[in-house]
Amino acid sequence: MVTRGWVLAIVNQKGGVGKTTTAVNLAAQLAVQGDEVLLIDADPQANATSGLGIAPHEPEHNLFEVLQEECLFEDAIISSGRPRLHLVPASIDLAGIDLLFATRIARETVLRSLLMPLRERYNWLIIDTPPSLGLLTINALVAADGLIVPLQCEYYALEGLSRLMQTVELVRQHLNPSLEIWKVVLTMHDPRTKLSEQVEAEVRKFFGAKVARTVIPRNVRIGEAPSFGQPVVEYDPRSRGAIAYKAFAQEVKEYGTSRSR
Ligand code: ADP
Ligand code: MG
Secondary structure, three states, X not given: OOOOOEEEEEOOOOOXXXXXXXXXXXXXXXXXXXXXXXXXXXXXXXXXXXXXXXXXXXXXXXXXXXXXXXXXXXXXXEEEEEOOEEEEOOOHHHHHHHHHOOOOOOHHHHXXXXXXXXXHOOOEEEEEOOOOOOHHXXXXXXXXXXXXXXXXXXXXXXXXXXXXXXXXXXXXXXXXXXXXEXXXXXXOEOOOOHHHHHHHHHHHHHHHHHEOOOXXXXXXXXXXXXXXXXXXXXXXXXXXXXXXXXXXXXXXXXXXXXXXX
C-alpha cells in the first residue's frame, strides 16, 4: 500500500551530465528493490523512453498530450515490461511546450496539478528533464519534493550551477516552498584521473552533505545499456555501474525515509 509517493526531478540544465542515465537507473533500481515507480520522461529527446526499450512513436499517448490535456495522465502510463516500473513516454512535440504554454494560465503548475492524484499510487515519481531551464524543467521543479542533481566529473562541473540554484530558489519562494535538493550525485567519475578527484573535492566543499556518498563511475556497461533498451541493472547487474546505481538508489531511499511525513 502506497501512502504518498515522492516526486523527484532529475535536473541540471547542462546536457550529457547523466540525468537520463540517473533517472532510468534510479527508477529501475527502486522497482527492483520492491517499490512502485513511475518514470516520467519530460525531455523531447525521449532518451528515458528509449532507454527502457520503448520507441517514442510507439505508445498511443505521451506526456505532451497529458500536458495539453488531450488525454488523462492515467491513459499515458504504460508498463515498461518490468515489474513495478511504469513510464509516461515523451515525444518530440514536447519541444514546442514553451511556445504553446506562453499564454496559458498557471503554466508553471500544470504538471504538479495533473500529477497530484497519481502520488497515491506510486512510491516514487521520477521526472527526467531536458537540458534547459525552460518550462518543462520549471514544471518539474514545481511538481517535485526533491531534486537529484547529477554532476559530471569534469572541469566545468560547477559552471552554470549558480543559475540552476537561483531558479530553484525562485521556485521555492513563489511556487513550491518545500522544494529541496535531495542529492547531488557525481557521475562518470574516473578514479585514474586527478581531475575527477579535484572535481569531487570541490563539489563536496560546495554542497557538503548534499553530495551522495555513492559516486557513479565511468563505466562502459552504463554507456552500452541504452542501446539495448535496458537499464544497466538488467543489462549487466554485476557491472560496476549497476552496483553503483544500486547503492545510490539505497541512499535515495534512506533519505526519503528520514524525511518521512
Ligand atoms: P543527460 O541526460 O544529462 O543529457 P545522459 O544520461 O544521456 O545525460 O548521459 C550522456 C551520455 O553519457 C550517454 O551516452 C550515456 O550513456 C553516457 N553515460 C552517462 N553516465 C555514464 C557513466 N557513468 N559511464 C559511462 N557512460 C555514461
Ligand atoms: Mg537526458
